[in-house]
Amino acid sequence: MTEPTKDEPVSDGPADPGVPAAAAPASGFTVPAAQDGPAPKRSFGQLLIEELTTANSFMVTLLAVVLAMVVGGLLIIVVDADARAAWGYFFSAPGDAISYSWYAVRDAYVALFQGAVFDPSSLSGGDAAQIFYPITETLTYAAPLTFTGLAVALAFRAGLFNIGAEGQVIFGCIGGAVAGFAVPLPYGLHLVFALLASAVFGALWGLIPGFLKAKTGAHEVITTIMLNNVAAIFLVWLVTQKGVQDPGRTDAISKKVDETAKLPHIFGDAYRVNLAVLLAIAAAFGVSWLLNRSTLGFEFRAVGANPDAARTAGMSISKAYILVMVVAGALAGLGGGSVLLGTAHALTPSVSAGIGIDGITVALLGRAKPWGVVGAALLIGGLQAGAVKMQAAANIPIDMVNVLQALIVVFIAAPALIKAIFRLRAVTTSGTTTTLAKGW
Incomplete structure (x- = not known):
């Protein structure tokens, strides 16, 4: 191999990557041509396994x-008296400890499912009302949770944490009651x-923290918590005041709303599920x-994603x-x-039943997406229906x-923990690895 002269250029391949390797000056090796064609x-x-092992929102x-x-x-094992006692004799009878623990957990979750979805024992009676009663109870619990979940989720999308859904629910109850009786x-x-009265009363109570946030910069978490109280x-x-309290009662309870103001039952009086289910779907x-x-x-969405950029855009x-x-x-x-x-x-003083607070769980579980909120409300509603x-x-x-x-809230709010425990791969978009910055 001769040394190149002073005026002879040294080349290790084609200067232009588009030039085929055969056209390049000889330099002891060639650059292989790029492989064209679709990916395998x-x-x-393979696609299913990839989705199941990726840290996407669903997984x-x-x-x-x-x-x-x-x-x-x-x-549940700790709470169950028999299982807890069996673990005291683990070293002498480990099988009993495991057996009691298994049956305690199994019976609890089976009862939870039967109370929320379907109870096979109801088939023997032949009573259709009993067969479908569990799922209708789940729908009954899920309807108001859908509304409160949407209230929290919508604020999330605008960059606000609406802890005040509970107070807004209470004023919605007040508005509906006063208009009803x-x-x-x-x-x-x-x-x-x-x-409409329920919606207006809730909107007016939501206006207060919104105005304070917009005009004074008061943090919505603090103001909404205070407004809940x-x-x-x-x-x-209010429920003990004359004109509101039921005149035939001495405890804190208001008059009942008129029959003309009650939400009609969808499947008859045998079930509690009512028109609120359809209204919740319409709201979603x-x-x-x-x-x-x-x-x-x-x-x-723009304000929630980047307030400064939204302000710059007018x-x-x-x-x-x-x-x-x-x-x-x-x-x-x-x-x-x-x-x-x-x-x-x-x-009553407990008429809201904490559905405003549960709405935070629903919004987080539904990833602040309307139809995700509906699914999360069904899950939480099922848990509440099956708890009895x-x-x-x-x-x-x-x-x-x-x-x-x-x-559920703890683990939803810590996606990195879920990713680490189950060894999920990071989400990739267009070949670029991304990370989950928020829990929703």
């Missing part, structure tokens, strides 16, 4: 629920008026349209904060109205359902 086609099984949510059930099972109207019109105290005072559709199809919804941040809290308050107020006009029919059966059949405290909900 993957089978359905993180699903595994968070599974992990919560596993941890809940361990707590104090304003006599004909059937049909009375129900519409009572629902104000609403609860105001309700306790409306919020989905608002966020994805309307100009106002685009502003909400959007009013103050207007967005106020409007989103008004709409969220109206949704939560409808949730209160669905409880008051659907199942409660009278105000679980307590009666398996002797497990009804508070265990609250523990399961809390565990």
Whole structure:
């Protein structure tokens, strides 16, 4: 091999990558031509395995629920007296400890399923009402949770944490009750008026933290928590006032709403499920349209994603904060109205049943997406419906359902923990690895 002369260029391949390797000057090696053509086609099984091992939103949510059930099972073993006693003799009879623990967890979760979805023992009786009663109870619990979940989720999308759904629910109940027993109207019109009153009362209570956030910068978490307490105290005072309290009662309970203001039952009086289920689905559709199809919804999402960029683009941040809290308050107020006009029919200090707080769980579990909220509301509603059966059949405290909900929130809010425990691969988009920055 001769040394190159002074004027002879040294080349290790073609200067232009588009030039074929055969046209390049000889330099001891050649650059292989790029391989053109489609990527190898993957089978359905390969695609399924890839999805199941990737830290996408669906898998993180699903595994968070599974992990919560596993941890809940361990707590059931601790709560169950027989299983707890059997573990005291583990070294002498390990089989008994494992057996008692297995049956305790199995009986609890089977009872939970039977109370929420379907009880096979009801088939022997032949009573159709008993066969479908569990799933209708789940729908009954899920309807108001859908409203409150949407109220929290909508605020999430605009960058606000609406802890105040509970207070908005309470004022929605107040509005529906007052309109239901104090304003006599004909059937049909009375129900519409009572629902509108619930929405308006909830919207007005949501306006307060929205205005404070927009005009003074007051943090919505602090103001909404305080307003929740104000609403609860105001309700306790209100139900004992003359003209509101039931004249035939001495305890804190209001008059019942008129029959013309009650939400009609969908499948007859044998079930509690009522028109609120259909209204909740309509609300989810409306919020989905608002966020994805309307100009106002685009502003909400833009403000939530980057307020500075939205302001630069000419959007009013103050207007967005106020409007989103008004709409969220109206949704939560409808949730209160669905409880008051659907199942409660009278105000009591505990009429809201904590559905505003549960709405936070629903919004987190549904990833702040309208149809995700519907699915999450069905899950939480099923847990609440099945809790009664679980307590009666398996002797497990009804508070265990609250523990399961809390565990779900913990794991949903820590996607990195789920990813590490189950060794999920990071989500990739266009060949670039991304990470989950938020829990929703």
